[in-house]
Amino acid sequence: MSGPREPGDSHDVLAMVFARPKEALQAARAILAGRRGPYDSSIARQAIGILHREFGDIEAAIGELRQAVRLARRSGSPDREADVLATLGIALVHHGRTRSGLSALDSAAGRATGTTRARVLFRRAGARWILGRHGDALDDLGVAAPALRRAGDTVWAARALSLRGHVQLALGGVRAADADFRTAQRMFATTRQEHDSVVAVQNRGVAAFVAGDLPTALALLDEADQGFQRLGTPMPDLVADRCAVMLAAGLAREALEQADAGLRLIARLRGQATRRAELLLLAARAALLAADPATARERAAEARALFARQRRAWWAEHARLILVQAGLAEGATPRLLADARRLAGRLGELGSPDAWQAHLLAGRIALKLGRTAEADSHLTAAARARHGGSATARAGGWLAEALLAEAAGQPRRLLRACRAGLELIEEHRLTFGSSELRALVTAQGAELVELALRHLRRAGRSRELLGWTERWRATAIAVPPAPPADDQELLGRLAALRRVDQLLAAARSGGAASAPRLERERAALEARVRAGTLRLRGPGWREERGFDCRRVLDALGPGGRLAELVLIDGTLHVLLCGDGRVRSYAVGPAERAVAETEFARSRLRRLAYQLRPDPGELAALGRRLEEAVLGPVAPLLAGGPCVVVPPSVLHAAPWGLLPSLRETAFSVAPSAAAWLRARASAPPPGGVVLVGGPDVPNAKAEIQAIEELYEDPGPTVLEGGTATAQAVLEAMDGCRLAHVAAHGTFRADSPMFSSLHLDDGPLTGYDLERLRRAPYRLVLSSCDSAQMAAVGADELLGLATALLHLGTAGIVASVVPVNDENAVPLMVRLHAGLSSGLGLAEALRRARGDDVSFIAIGA
Numbered sequence: 001m002s003g004p005r006e007p008g009d010s011h012d013v014l015a016m017v018f019a020r021p022k023e024a025l026q027a028a029r030a031i032l033a034g035r036r037g038p039y040d041s042s043i044a045r046q047a048i049g050i051l052h053r054e055f056g057d058i059e060a061a062i063g064e065l066r067q068a069v070r071l072a073r074r075s076g077s078p079d080r081e082a083d084v085l086a087t088l089g090i091a092l093v094h095h096g097r098t099r100s101g102l103s104a105l106d107s108a109a110g111r112a113t114g115t116t117r118a119r120v121l122f123r124r125a126g127a128r129w130i131l132g133r134h135g136d137a138l139d140d141l142g143v144a145a146p147a148l149r150r151a152g153d154t155v156w157a158a159r160a161l162s163l164r165g166h167v168q169l170a171l172g173g174v175r176a177a178d179a180d181f182r183t184a185q186r187m188f189a190t191t192r193q194e195h196d197s198v199v200a201v202q203n204r205g206v207a208a209f210v211a212g213d214l215p216t217a218l219a220l221l222d223e224a225d226q227g228f229q230r231l232g233t234p235m236p237d238l239v240a241d242r243c244a245v246m247l248a249a250g251l252a253r254e255a256l257e258q259a260d261a262g263l264r265l266i267a268r269l270r271g272q273a274t275r276r277a278e279l280l281l282l283a284a285r286a287a288l289l290a291a292d293p294a295t296a297r298e299r300a301a302e303a304r305a306l307f308a309r310q311r312r313a314w315w316a317e318h319a320r321l322i323l324v325q326a327g328l329a330e331g332a333t334p335r336l337l338a339d340a341r342r343l344a345g346r347l348g349e350l351g352s353p354d355a356w357q358a359h360l361l362a363g364r365i366a367l368k369l370g371r372t373a374e375a376d377s378h379l380t381a382a383a384r385a386r387h388g389g390s391a392t393a394r395a396g397g398w399l400a401e402a403l404l405a406e407a408a409g410q411p412r413r414l415l416r417a418c419r420a421g422l423e424l425i426e427e428h429r430l431t432f433g434s435s436e437l438r439a440l441v442t443a444q445g446a447e448l449v450e451l452a453l454r455h456l457r458r459a460g461r462s463r464e465l466l467g468w469t470e471r472w473r474a475t476a477i478a479v480p481p482a483p484p485a486d487d488q489e490l491l492g493r494l495a496a497l498r499r500v501d502q503l504l505a506a507a508r509s510g511g512a513a514s515a516p517r518l519e520r521e522r523a524a525l526e527a528r529v530r531a532g533t534l535r536l537r538g539p540g541w542r543e544e545r546g547f548d549c550r551r552v553l554d555a556l557g558p559g560g561r562l563a564e565l566v567l568i569d570g571t572l573h574v575l576l577c578g579d580g581r582v583r584s585y586a587v588g589p590a591e592r593a594v595a596e597t598e599f600a601r602s603r604l605r606r607l608a609y610q611l612r613p614d615p616g617e618l619a620a621l622g623r624r625l626e627e628a629v630l631g632p633v634a635p636l637l638a639g640g641p642c643v644v645v646p647p648s649v650l651h652a653a654p655w656g657l658l659p660s661l662r663e664t665a666f667s668v669a670p671s672a673a674a675w676l677r678a679r680a681s682a683p684p685p686g687g688v689v690l691v692g693g694p695d696v697p698n699a700k701a702e703i704q705a706i707e708e709l710y711e712d713p714g715p716t717v718l719e720g721g722t723a724t725a726q727a728v729l730e731a732m733d734g735c736r737l738a739h740v741a742a743h744g745t746f747r748a749d750s751p752m753f754s755s756l757h758l759d760d761g762p763l764t765g766y767d768l769e770r771l772r773r774a775p776y777r778l779v780l781s782s783c784d785s786a787q788m789a790a791v792g793a794d795e796l797l798g799l800a801t802a803l804l805h806l807g808t809a810g811i812v813a814s815v816v817p818v819n820d821e822n823a824v825p826l827m828v829r830l831h832a833g834l835s836s837g838l839g840l841a842e843a844l845r846r847a848r849g850d851d852v853s854f855i856a857i858g859a
Contacts, residue, residue, distance in 0.1 A: 013047045015155070018195035021233055025051055039080060042071035046084050053091045055233050057270040061091045082112035086120040093127045094272035098311035101127060115156075118147035122160045129167050130274055132314020134351060137167045155196065158187035162203055169210055170314075172353035172389060178207040198227035202238055209245045212391040212428055214437070217245050219535045237275055239265070243282045248392065249432075249534070250440030250792065252289035259283035277306035277315065284322040293329040296322055314350050317343060321358055328361065332368035340365055344378065356385035356393060360400050367407060379404045386420070391428040395421045395444060402451050411455055418452040421445065422471065430479060433536025435769065435805055436752055439476040439795035446472070446793035453568045462582040463549045466575045466672070469566050470547040473647070473794040474670030477805040478677075479538065490532050491770075497525045498725060498761025526753060529766055533752075552672050553580050555679060561642040563633055564672055565650060574633045577672075587631035590649075596628035597653040601816055604654055604852065608783075608817040618852065622657040629653060634660040641665045641841065643675050648790035652815050656852040665842040667856040670796055670804065678809040678859035683776045686735035691728055692719030693742025693757050693782075698824045702741045702781065705828045709835045724760040725767055734773035737834065739827070744782035744799070751789040751797035756782065765802040774806035777840060779813075781827050786813035786855055800857055810840040810858040818853050826851050 013031065016024035024047055031044040045068035052061035065088040072081040085108035092101030105124040112120045125140035141164045148157035165180035185200035205220030221242050228235050239262035246255035259282045266276050280303035287295035304319035320343055327336050340362035347355040359382035366375035379400045386397025398421030405414035425445045432438045449472040456465040500522045507515040556562055562577040565587075572587040587593070600621050607613040626634050629650060637644075638660040646653065646668065655661055655668055669675035688710045692699035700719065707715050716731050718724075723742070732738045743757040752769075755762030780786070780799075788798030800811050812830065826847050833843030841856045848854070 013043055014050075015193075017047050017050050018199075019191075019193045021051060021055065021195060021231060037075070038071040039075035039077060042068045042075060042080060042084055045071060046087055049091065050087060053087075053094065053272070055269070058091065058095050058272050059270060062088065062095060065091055078111045079113060079116040082108040082120055083116055085111070086123040090123050090127055093130055093310070094274045096273035096277075096306065096310040098131065115148065115151045115153055118144045118151070118153075119156055122148070122156060122163065125160075125167075126163055129163060129170070131310070131312045132170070132350060134167050134170050134314075138164070141167070154187050155191055155193055158184040158191075158193075158200075159196065161187070162200065165203060165207065169207065170353075171351055174207060174211045174390070178204065178211070181207055194227075195231055195233055198224050198231065201227065202235075202241065205245075206241050209241070209248065210390060212248075213431060214245055214249050215431060215433065215535050215537045218242075218249075218531070221245065222531060222535065237278075240275070240279055240282055243279075243286065247282070247286055247289060249437050250289075250443055252286050256283055256286035256290055256292075256295075259286055273306060274310060274312075277303050277310065277312070280306065281315065281319050281322070284319065284326075288322055288325055293326040296326040300326065314352065317346050317350060318352070318354065321347070321354065321361070324358075324361055328365060332365045334369065337362060337365045337369060337371070337374075341374075341378075344381070353389060353393065356382045356389075356396055356400070360396060363400060363403065367403065372407060375407060376404065379407075391424050392444070395424045395448075398424065399448055402448060406451060406455070411459065414455055415452055418448040421448045426475075429475075430538050433538045434534045435476050435479075435801070436530075436791075436797060437534060438479055438538070439792045439797055442472055442475060442792035442795055449793060450568070453566065457568050457573065457584070460584070462575060462584040465566070465584065466549055466552075466564060466577070466582050467547045469564060469575065470671055470673055473645075474674055474796060474801075476792075476795050476797075477670060477674060477801055479805075487532070490529065490766075493525055493529050493532070494725075494764070494767055497522065497529065497764075500525060501761045526750065530750070530752070533766060533769075547673055549577075549582060551676060552577055553582075555676060556643075559640040561637055561640060562645065562672060562675070563630070563637060563642065564645040565629065565647055567647050567649075572629070572631075574630065576633055576636060585631065585633050587633070588628065593628045594649055596625050597650055600625045600654055600657060601652065604657070604816040608819050608853070613850075615850070618657065618850075619659070622659050622662070622852075625653065626658040626660060630658065630660065634658065637661065637666070638664055643672075644668050645670070645672055645675070648788075648794050648796050651790070651796055652787055654815055654852050655855050656848060662848075662852075663845070665839075665845040667810070667841045667858060669858060670801070674804060675859055677807075678804070681776070681807060681809045681859075683736050683809075684734050684773065686776075687713060687737075688715035689728075689731045689735045689738040689775070690715045690717045690719075691723050691731075691738070691740040691742060691758070692717075693723055693740070694759055695757075696741055696743060696782075696820075698820050699741040702824045702827055703739075705824070706739060706831045709828075709831050721759050723758045725758050725763045728758060728763060729767060729771060732775050733771050735775045737777045737779070738775040739779040739781070739831070741781045741827075744780065744785045746785075746787040746798065748789055751791070752802070754787070754799050756780070756785070756799070765797075765799050768799065768802040769806070771806055774803050774808040776809055777834075778803060778808055778811045779827070779830065780811065781814075781818070781823055783814055783817040786811070786815045786857060804858060808858065810856060812840060812844055812854055812856050814853040815855055816853050822851060823853075825849075826854070 013024055013027045028044040028047040031040055045064050049061045049064035049068060052064060068084045069088060072084045085104050089101045089104035105127055108120045109124060121140040121144040125137040128137035141160055145160040148160055161180045161184040165177040168177035181200060181203040188197040188200050201220055202224035205217045208220060209217035224238060239258055243255040243259045259279050262279045280299050284296045284300035284303060287299060300319045300322035304316050307316035307319055324339050324343060340358060344355060344358035344362050347358050359378045363375045363379035363382055382400035383397050385393045386401060398417050402414050402417035405417055422445045429438050429441050452468045456468060500518055504518040504522060507518055552562060556578055560578060564575040566573045566575060567590045570590050572590045572593050574585045574587055576583045603621055642664060644655055644666060690703045690706055692703045703719055707717060718727055740756055745755050747753045752765035755764045786800055788796040788800055791797050829847035830843050833846050844856050
């Protein structure tokens with residue numbers, strides 16, 4: 001292998017810094033080792049300084065650049081000295097030494113001429129952008145960009161356009177920014193500037209994010225990440241960009257973890273103080289959205305102190321915004337209102353597109369303090385955001401309008417504003433192909449729904465209350481799934497994940513030293529699988545829009561009941577549908593219902609290990625839970641067929657434990673609309689599939705007993721090594737009924753990785769989403785297989801939702817651990833009923849006996 005190429009012109013080294021960074025470092029060191037004159041040596045020191053500044057130690061960068069300035073001065077070239085001074089100025093700004101940095105840049109601009117001066121002005125514009133002085137930055141770029149293009153300096157002209165794009169973004173000009181980024185990318189493509197070309201991809205991802213196109217943003221940022229890894233150039237600002245996208249997608253915890261990882265990277269590299277401050281600000285935003293105001297305050301206070309030292313007023317005010325938002329979590333005070341008022345004025349002066357957030361914040365605080373006139377003023381200012389800007393800003397503007405209408409006692413205006421805001425969020429949400437993102441992003445509309453529900457409850461309009469509850473409940477499964485593409489990369493990663501999971505299980509049971517390495521490998525594979533699905537693009541439309549209460553009442557028929565549970569202002573209500581009417585009942589505190597559900601689940605987990613649990617304890621447990629979750633409605637559900645539609649936080653309640661439902665054919669549905677869809681679906685011509693997983697003591701007996709109940713043609717049976725993920729998916733696809741007797745795992749940290757354990761490893765929610773046609777009915781006899789995570793506004797994620805999303809009409813599964821010995825006869829009785837033509841809920845009612853673990857989900 002040959003050594004580093006000796007550049008024919010020492011200026012080649014500077015051109016190589018962002019094209020081939022490793023080669024540039026070798027070439028710069030070769031120049032210094034060759035003891036060339038001060039001119040060439042200053043270029044070498046400058047190149048090394050830039051590499052340290054961008055990818056490593058900022059203090060080392062400043063040291064190298066100071067040497068470069070001294071060498072340039074000795075060379076007698078004013079342009080050489082000006083060029084290095086400008087590079088030093090940027091480094092000083094990034095280090096937080098703002099006054100010294102700007103002084104160096106001003107001095108460089110005064111010394112330079114021609115193309116060198118245009119490059120200096122570009123750098124000063126970059127410093128001014130970092131400091132939030134956007135008007136001044138545009139002034140410099142207005143001179144630099146045309147001069148660089150006239151000089152035929154393609155690389156620097158493209159960089160100037162990229163910087164102008166970032167300034168436009170800061171001022172809310174998304175289209176202009178995207179146009180600049182695209183032009184810059186085309187210009188870089190004509191050069192050998194590999195790093196700059198990847199940065200152009202990153203910039204387009206940022207523009208897509210600000211425009212609200214998160215799938216495109218994620219795809220472009222992932223592409224940029226791969227490019228930087230290939231070049232070996234760590235980019236903390238890419239971490240910041242990805243964190244911002246995650247926040248917009250509702251992935252607050254993940255964003256906080258990534259921001260903290262970026263901060264650790266900067267500390268390890270001794271990197272730029274400016275980037276550290278920006279990541280701290282993102283971490284504060286993430287903590288606030290993750291309902292962790294204490295962490296948000298801590299990160300925001302540190303970020304604001306750094307911004308203040310760096311003389312970055314624009315950024316410091318945005319950190320103050322987080323501090324005031326976190327302060328509101330502890331209660332409204334006159335001092336907090338004064339802070340919010342000053343903040344709104346300051347952000348407006350700075351031209352921040354986030355000024356509406358400060359006005360909305362001030363309006364909220366004023367409302368809580370009873371200062372209606374001031375609240376009206378601030379909310380009116382915030383409501384102007386509904387007419388333009390990003391989807392998030394427009395939705396925020398409609399929220400301000402709704403708060404104004406509520407305070408003014410104008411119900412029509414209130415509902416109109418809530419409807420308009422939700423339609424904006426819905427339009428944004430439907431761009432996602434990922435069911436996880438569709439569920440998470442609904443949190444942005446939670447307050448709009450809450451405002452509408454509060455008004456309708458007070459007005460006693462039960463039918464409209466049901467319609468608005470349905471508007472934002474379990475909506476992710478109502479969107480048509482993205483068709484499963486023949487994504488060999490994803491299939492390979494899912495297969496690799498199963499293999500690693502098997503190896504990890506073996507390593508743990510044997511106490512092998514490889515377990516930690518395998519855990520890291522599994523986590524990395526899960527991250528890649530999830531990242532690939534988050535980039536999927538949605539259909540942009542729904543199969544149905546609106547909710548017709550009459551359809552529910554007609555479908556229930558004589559004697560049928562549907563009880564939809566609703567949380568409003570901390571109180572649990574039940575909307576009881578039946579006999580052509582919708583009646584509203586207040587049950588009690590929502591906190592009590594949640595607490596009793598968790599208590600009942602905890603007791604049942606213990607009782608599952610007893611062959612015959614005490615009937616008296618079960619009865620007492622059921623009465624307590626029933627009073628907390630159904631209250632006065634319980635007696636009205638007993639006997640007749642009924643559907644229970646709980647909010648997501650109560651979905652995992654052991655509904656079979658309730659006395660009123662023990663002898664009732666009931667099903668549990670994520671929403672009334674989901675129940676209607678499931679009820680309307682027709683069974684496919686496919687057959688019966690029986691699956692027995694590994695290490696389930698009674699699986700073989702269970703499968704054999706069920707197999708005897710079905711004839712002409714007999715079921716497809718997969719067990720004893722044949723129950724692999726691929727075989728099970730192929731058999732399940734479009735079948736009439738599938739029964740899986742396999743251990744299950746619920747993953748609260750990542751619900752779509754909840755799984756059924758098959759012969760070759762876990763079958764996850766991501767695997768099930770690749771089915772072309774869902775099984776019409778599914779029975780899961782494993783523990784906790786009906787468990788789903790409550791996310792977003794009122795959404796659910798887990799194995800069951802993956803199948804309901806695809807069109808499965810009904811699922812029988814457990815919400816608590818199952819006594820394996822008791823489960824086998826229950827499953828046989830259940831299938832005896834199904835094979836004789838009974839519906840799922842009625843078959844489960846007859847089979848249940850003393851069991852309270854299993855519920856029927858769907859229709």
